[in-house]
Amino acid sequence: MKEVFRSSDAGRVGLYQSILEDAGIGTFVRNSSTQQTLVHSAMAALFPLPDFWPALCVVDDADYPEAMTLLRSVNDPAPAERADWPCAGCGETVPGNFDTCWNCQRARDGKRPS
Numbered sequence: 393m394k395e396v397f398r399s400s401d402a403g404r405v406g407l408y409q410s411i412l413e414d415a416g417i418g419t420f421v422r423n424s425s426t427q428q429t430l431v432h433s434a435m436a437a438l439f440p441l442p443d444f445w446p447a448l449c450v451v452d453d454a455d456y457p458e459a460m461t462l463l464r465s466v467n468d469p470a471p472a473e474r475a476d477w478p479c480a481g482c483g484e485t486v487p488g489n490f491d492t493c494w495n496c497q498r499a500r501d502g503k504r505p506s
């Protein structure tokens with residue numbers, strides 16, 4: 393079992409899961425059953441850790457490379473053309489398929505978020 397994707401957005405996790413299942417890859421989502429209760433509990437407010445986010449996993453580790461390739465192609469149709477870029481706001485290196493900084497949300501061209 394290997395995690396391929398994790399997000400606080402359960403809809404996106406579900407979308408990716410259906411993409412992998414359509415490709416014949418066995419998957420399951422970890423934490424999806426506990427998230428509803430955690431969101432409404434004091435624990436979630438005190439410890440808003442990504443551990444509570446639903447995580448999409450492949451059942452068979454052998455499917456991991458194919459799963460990552462599939463999800464990458466969904467996220468970014470032309471990965472080779474997009475190099476990682478340094479954020480002008482915080483200096484973090486941002487993956488090329490992101491148009492805004494994952495850390496401070498500044499746009500690739502250096503503009504502040506509106």
Ligand SMILES: [Zn+2]
Pocket residue numbers: 479480481482483484493494495496497498
């Ligand atoms: Zn930044």
